[in-house]
Amino acid sequence: xxxxxxxxxxxxxxxxxxxxxxxxxxxxxxxxxxxxxxxxxxxxxxxxxxxxxxxxxxxxxxxxxxxxxxxxxxxxxxxxxxxxxxxxxxxxxxxxxxxxxxxxxxxxxxxxxxxxxxxxxxxxxxxxxxxxxxxxxxxxxxxxxxxxxxxxxxxxxxxxxxxxxxxxxxxxxxxxxxxxxxxxxxxxxxxxxxxxxxxxxxxxxxxxxxxxxxxxxxxxxxxxxxxxxxxxxxxxxxxxxxxxxxxxxxxxxxxxxxxxxxxxxxxxxxxxxxxxxxxxxxxxxxxxxxxxxxxxxxxxxxxxxxxxxxxxxxxxxxxxxxxxxxxxxxx
Amino acid sequence: xxxxxxxxxxxxxxxxxxxxxxxxxxxxxxxxxxxxxxxxxxxxxxxxxxxxxxxxxxxxxxxxxxxxxxxxxxxxxxxxxxxxxxxxxxxxxxxxxxxxxxxxxxxxxxxxxxxxxxxxxxxxxxxxxxxxxxxxxxxxxxxxxxxxxxxxxxxxxxxxxxxxxxxxxxxxxxxxxxxxxxxxxxxxxxxxxxxxxxxxxxxxxxxxxxxxxxxxxxxxxxxxxxxxxxxxxxxxxxxxxxxxxxxxxxxxxxxxxxxxxxxxxxxxxxxxxxxxxxxxxxxxxxxxxxxxxxxxxxxxxxxxxxxxxxxxxxxxxxxxxxxxxxxxxx
Numbered sequence: 001x002x003x004x005x006x007x008x009x010x011x012x013x014x015x016x017x018x019x020x021x022x023x024x025x026x027x028x029x030x031x032x033x034x035x036x037x038x039x040x041x042x043x044x045x046x047x048x049x050x051x052x053x054x055x056x057x058x059x060x061x062x063x064x065x066x067x068x069x070x071x072x073x074x075x076x077x078x079x080x081x082x083x084x085x086x087x088x089x090x091x092x093x094x095x096x097x098x099x100x101x102x103x104x105x106x107x108x109x110x111x112x113x114x115x116x117x118x119x120x121x122x123x124x125x126x127x128x129x130x131x132x133x134x135x136x137x138x139x140x141x142x143x144x145x146x147x148x149x150x151x152x153x154x155x156x157x158x159x160x161x162x163x164x165x166x167x168x169x170x171x172x173x174x175x176x177x178x179x180x181x182x183x184x185x186x187x188x189x190x191x192x193x194x195x196x197x198x199x200x201x202x203x204x205x206x207x208x209x210x211x212x213x214x215x216x217x218x219x220x221x222x223x224x225x226x227x228x229x230x231x232x233x234x235x236x237x238x239x240x241x242x243x244x245x246x247x248x249x250x251x252x253x254x255x256x257x258x259x260x261x262x263x264x265x266x267x268x269x270x271x272x273x274x275x276x277x278x279x280x281x282x283x284x285x286x287x288x289x290x291x292x293x294x295x296x297x298x299x300x301x302x303x304x305x306x307x308x309x310x311x312x313x314x315x316x317x318x319x320x321x322x323x324x325x326x327x328x329x330x331x
Numbered sequence: 332x333x334x335x336x337x338x339x340x341x342x343x344x345x346x347x348x349x350x351x352x353x354x355x356x357x358x359x360x361x362x363x364x365x366x367x368x369x370x371x372x373x374x375x376x377x378x379x380x381x382x383x384x385x386x387x388x389x390x391x392x393x394x395x396x397x398x399x400x401x402x403x404x405x406x407x408x409x410x411x412x413x414x415x416x417x418x419x420x421x422x423x424x425x426x427x428x429x430x431x432x433x434x435x436x437x438x439x440x441x442x443x444x445x446x447x448x449x450x451x452x453x454x455x456x457x458x459x460x461x462x463x464x465x466x467x468x469x470x471x472x473x474x475x476x477x478x479x480x481x482x483x484x485x486x487x488x489x490x491x492x493x494x495x496x497x498x499x500x501x502x503x504x505x506x507x508x509x510x511x512x513x514x515x516x517x518x519x520x521x522x523x524x525x526x527x528x529x530x531x532x533x534x535x536x537x538x539x540x541x542x543x544x545x546x547x548x549x550x551x552x553x554x555x556x557x558x559x560x561x562x563x564x565x566x567x568x569x570x571x572x573x574x575x576x577x578x579x580x581x582x583x584x585x586x587x588x589x590x591x592x593x594x595x596x597x598x599x600x601x602x603x604x605x606x607x608x609x610x611x612x613x614x615x616x617x618x619x620x621x622x623x624x625x626x627x628x629x630x631x632x633x634x635x636x637x638x639x640x641x642x643x644x645x646x647x648x649x650x651x652x653x654x655x656x657x658x659x660x661x
Contacts, residue, residue, distance in 0.1 A: 043453075071584070109597050128643040129597045135588050136643065140636025147629040251581075255397065270449045297468070304464025307457040311443060313456075318447040 015277040017266030022079065022313075023284050037294055044173070047165070050286045051179035052241065053253055053260070054279070055234035058186050059227045061255040061278055065190065068123065068130030068205040068271025070227050074181035074254050075141035076115050077235030081106040081245040082145060082237055085154045096158045116228020130316060147246030155244035159289030162267045165240035175237055182233060187275040189226075199223055203270025252303075259310050260285055285309075341594030345609045348642075352616060360623040366491065366499040368619065376615045377504035378563045378570070382586045383607040384515040385559025388588060391519060393532035393550035393599025394444065394451035397589055398459040400583040402436040402612075403564030405462050407574045408564065411475050419479050421549070429565035430558045437557020441549040451553075459583075465577050475574040483572040504566040511559060516604045524551060524620075532599025588616050588639055611639070 030037045056073050063070040087104030115137060121135045165175045190196035198219040201209040210216045225239045239245050262268060262277030263285070288309065289302040336343045351504025357364035382399060389396045409432045414420040420428070436458075443454045452595045486503035493499055519525035539545050568574050595602030617638055620633050626634075644656040 028531030081578035085572050117580060122640065122644055126644050129591075131597055132588070132591050132643055133640070135584055136636050136639035139588065139632055139634075140640065141632070143632025143636050147633050149625065150629055192340060220633065229618065258452075258456050262456075268453050279506070300464045300472075302464070304461045304468060307462075307464060310453070310457040311449075311461070313442075314449045315447050318449070 002208075007129060013293060015281065016276075017082065018281040019264070019277055019284060023287065024035070025260060026284060026287050026291065030287070034291050034294040037291055042294065045070075046174045046283075046286050046290050047176045048241075049290070050282060051173075051175035052234060052250065054282050055182060055230060055237060056178045056253055057257040057260045057278060057282060058182055058275070059230035059234065061132075061186065061261055061273065061275070062223050062227050064261050064266050065203050065257070065270060065273040066199045066223050067206065068177070068220075068223070069134055069258075070119070070224060071131065071134040071254065071259065072114075072119065072141055073113065073227070073234075074125050074250050075138050075145060075230045075247065076112050076231035077226050077245045078145050078245065078249060079115065079141050079237060080112045080232035080235035081239040081249075082148065082154065082235075082247070083111045084108040084239060085157070085245045086137070086232040089154065092158075093154055094158055101158075101161070101186055104324070105236060108236055108263040109229055112223050112230075112232025112235070114228070116224040116226070116231070117221055119228075120224030124217040124220035129148055134157060142247060146216075149245075150248055151237070151247070153244045153246045157243060161240045162243065165237065165243070177242070178233070178237060180183060181280055182230065183275055190275060191213070195219065195222060200273075203267070203272070205271075218268065256303075258307065259306060263310055264314055303325070339603060339605070340592070342603060342606045342609060344645075345593060345606065345613060345642075349415050349609060349613055349616065352613070352620065356616070356623070360620070362407040362623050363620065366493055367497050367624075370499045370501055372612075372615055372619055372634045373505050373508075374500075374502050374570075376611055377502075377508035378607055379566045379582075379586055379589065379611045379615075380508045381504075381511045381559050381563040381566065382513050382582070383590045383611050385556040385563070385606055386586055386590050386606050387595055387602050387604065388515060388528065388555045388595075389451075389552045390517065390595040390597065390601060391532045391602050392548055393535060394436075394549070395455065395585055395587075395597065396440065396553065396556050397452065397455040397587075398436075398440065398462055399560040400579040400581070400586070401459050401462045401466070402433060402557060403548055403560045403567065404574075404576055404579045405436060405466050405559040406432040406564040407449075407568045408466060408470055408475070408576070410568075411478065411574055414479050414482070415477075419481075421481055425482060425565055429561040431561070433557040433559070433561020433564070435557070437553040437555070438550060440557070441546075441553035444498060444553070445546045445549045453590065463580065464578075470576050472576055476572070478572060478574070482569055486569075502570075504570060507562065511562065512608060514603050515555070515559075517556065519604070528552060529600055530533060531600075534600075546569070585612075585614070592639060592642055611643075 015178055027038075036042060056077065059073045059076075060070055083099075084104035084107070087100055087107060091100035111154075119137050121134050123130050150240070164174055164178075169177060188201065198209065198214050198216070199213060201212070202216055202219060204217055237247055242249065260281050261273070261278055262279035266273030266278065285306055286307060289299070292302045292305060293299070351468070353364070353555060360560065362368055364514055371436050382403070386396055386399060399509060406429050410425070410428055413428050413432075414425070414624055417424070440451070440454055440458055443458070484488030487500050488503060488506055490500040519528060527538065527543045528548060528551065530541070531543055531545060535545060538548070566578070567579065571578070589610040590607050591597060591610070593602070594606070614635055621631055621634055622628070
């Protein structure tokens with residue numbers, strides 16, 4: 001049993017068994033107490049709600065593993081959504097075809113990449129702190145978005161776009177497919193490529209990484225560019241989910257994405273972190289939220305529970321760390 | 332002059348930028364360089380400065396606090412109910428209660444950080460979510476207007492009628508701001524505890540081996556930030572005459588940007604009260620100037636974002652070098 005546990009921990013990361021345990025615990029508790037919890041409809045709605053937060057969390061994950069932060073994710077996503085919305089409205093609005101959508105999507109991804117690249121360049125070549133740079137970018141993008149939209153909504157998109165936000169393929173929600181594809185992509189990128197290796201080395205010790213011959217500056221620019229692209233994907237998904245774009249959509253998710261990363265065992269100092277535990281952490285958060293919702297609590301109580309849950313998990317990890325320390329010293 | 336430049340490189344740069352900005356604005360707009368404009372700038376930014384000096388102490392000690400603005404909202408609610416329970420109250424009780432509630436919330440952060448060895452950003456993001464969620468849950472998002480009259484009544488400390496008949500006035504928050512700045516300055520510059528805070532922020536392990544009680548340092552830093560958050564919340568409700576649960580959300584990042592602009596370092600060991608004040612002022616004067624120049628209010632934040640980006644992009648320039656005979660840092 002312990003050998004199996006160890007093998008699982010080695011293969012997927014030490015956090016996975018613990019998080020799966022939490023997930024099962026949460027499922028059992030809500031399954032016993034919340035009506036309609038263990039139903040297809042409930043899991044369907046979880047599957048539709050998860051991807052937005054999930055994509056944004058992936059965008060936050062890569063900078064955090066590199067020892068940085070990207071506080072601009074929400075507004076990068078909003079700006080990318082706005083770009084697509086502008087293109088669609090320019091070429092027919094409700095009657096827009098596939099052509100404008102593709103052009104708009106490419107432009108949206110480029111907007112995300114550009115805002116990320118600027119942040120990455122300032123962080124890499126000037127050496128400013130990522131929290132500060134992305135905070136400035138966040139304030140700038142929010143201002144730019146509010147300036148362009150005058151704080152209002154932009155809507156009027158072709159109806160077929162609803163498929164992206166609400167459709168299913170073989171019974172699996174399209175947003176979930178999109179999220180899973182992106183998560184697998186991120187996993188491969190982080191664990192099986194040169195770039196991923198550089199990201200983790202930079203997070204562990206940027207100076208040592210530079211002296212070992214890694215091009216740390218170029219990697220940093222790429223990290224934030226990729227993060228911006230992932231934000232853009234999230235922005236496009238949000239556009240099709242809400243059928244409108246407003247600057248500030250999803251604001252409340254900013255710190256939740258950080259919370260999900262930490263819950264997924266990503267080291268706050270950088271250097272360590274995997275995609276799979278973070279995805280499980282996201283599922284735990286979403287299941288908690290929907291279970292509480294079914295019990296009659298509102299979204300705000302879920303927010304509070306998320307915060308308390310993270311503290312609880314960190315305290316448990318601290319306890320587990322102390323126990324294993326003591327064992328090591330004893331043996 | 333030279334020693335000031337060397338000791339406070341960021342502050343002197345910021346001061347220079349502010350002076351240039353003010354000179355430019357006073358040429359561009361006749362209303363800028365007036366007593367009325369300056370007093371209203373102070374009145375409107377007093378709360379931000381109070382929060383900024385609180386956050387400064389945490390940053391000096393090497394931590395970060397995301398939760399203080401939400402904590403201020405929690406303090407406002409607690410205060411309304413506490414004052415109702417004791418049947419009114421007055422300013423002395425108000426400060427005591429607001430400071431006390433704030434201190435308690437700050438100490439929760441300090442306890443979690445020290446006891447369980449969790450990094451401060453994780454703790455304060457958790458408590459941010461927990462405080463905000465619980466506040467919205469228990470208050471059901473209700474606004475409160477029934478503040479005691481002493482709390483919501485305007486207190487004018489100094490007024491002066493200008494030549495064209497408008498009144499220039501300084502209100503209570505400005506005095507509280509000055510007191511908060513002075514108290515923080517005394518704490519970090521004139522006490523042993525202050526030196527220990529800098530040492531702890533610069534090198535926690537070194538400070539621990541030198542015999543500095545690190546638990547106490549965390550408690551002082553986050554407790555101080557909590558007190559300032561509570562008092563800032565009290566002043567905010569005094570100005571707006573209402574308590575709105577989500578009104579202060581998002582302010583934490585603006586204040587953080589201003590404090591770091593003022594020379595505090597994320598990572599600890601550096602920062603000054605003067606820098607904090609100048610950082611808040613730079614953002615405020617930029618917005619004020621744009622307003623007077625007739626720029627659309629929607630563009631304000633965009634410009635503020637660009638200014639912060641520019642400020643950090645030039646932050647590695649060292650003005651002391653321009654005046655020193657031998658270049659290079661020690």
